[in-house]
Amino acid sequence: xxxxxxxxLYSDIxxxxxxxxxxxxxxxxxxxxxxxxxxxxxxxxxxHNRRVQENDPSIHGETDAFRKAGxxxxxxxxxxxVTTLAPCWFCSGLIRQFNIGTVVVGxxxxxxxxxxxLRENGFDVIDLRSEKCIEMMRNFIRDxxxxxxxxxxxx
Numbered sequence: 597x598x599x600x601x602x603x604x605l606y607s608d609i610x611x612x613x614x615x616x617x618x619x620x621x622x623x624x625x626x627x628x629x630x631x632x633x634x635x636x637x638x639x640x641x642x643x644h645n646r647r648v649q650e651n652d653p654s655i656h657g658e659t660d661a662f663r664k665a666g667x668x669x670x671x672x673x674x675x676x677x678v679t680t681l682a683p684c685w686f687c688s689g690l691i692r693q694f695n696i697g698t699v700v701v702g703x704x705x706x707x708x709x710x711x712x713x714l715r716e717n718g719f720d721v722i723d724l725r726s727e728k729c730i731e732m733m734r735n736f737i738r739d740x741x742x743x744x745x746x747x748x749x750x751x
Contacts, residue, residue: 606700606722609633609678610729612642613702616657617680617732620644626747627736630657630679632665632696640675641665647747658687662694672696680729682709684748692717702729706737707748 609631616629623646631642643660647653658679668675672694677683680702683691688710691699698720704711711721737744 605637606678606724607726609637609676610680610700610702610724610726612639613657613661613678613680614726614729614732616642616644616661617729620646620649620657621732621736623649625649626743627732628657628679628681630661630677632661632668633676633678635674635676640668645747648743654686656684656687657681658683658690662690676700678702680726681733682707682711682723683714684709688714691719698722700724702726703733705730706733 612631613629616631617627620629621627625648626645628645632640634640641661641664643657643664645657646655646660658677675696676698677691677696678700682701682704683699691714699714701711701721701723703726704723705725711723715721
């Protein structure tokens with residue numbers, strides 16, 4: 597899968613991250629899910645924000661998916677990180693550190709994170725502006741503002 601392919605394919609891989617976000621929400625955590633895919637669309641790892649569940653502030657959706665993918669032969673430049681929400685600075689740093697070439701974002705309306713910075717540094721960021729992702733995060737921020745502020749380093 598290349599960045600020139602139809603957005604419907606990106607929407608399909610977003611479904612994997614969205615399912616992870618729903619799991620995290622059901623567990624009482626922050627509803628951010630992510631997955632790492634090969635350039636051909638093969639799932640390498642999937643995960644969700646488990647900061648609350650594991651009492652570990654480093655387990656964001658992207659870091660969980662990255663860890664679960666494990667070491668990947670040939671590096672990460674041709675890999676695709678898909679996430680339901682624009683990656684925060686912590687996760688944007690992970691993407692840059694390991695040179696993950698493409699980032700598919702479910703939404704950046706509620707939180708823009710580091711997507712402009714990633715773009716400025718040569719990463720391909722595709723923002724799908726998914727209504728279901730926007731609504732899920734909007735509702736979460738409204739219902740659990742203290743937990744949200746903690747998650748983005750404001751609490």
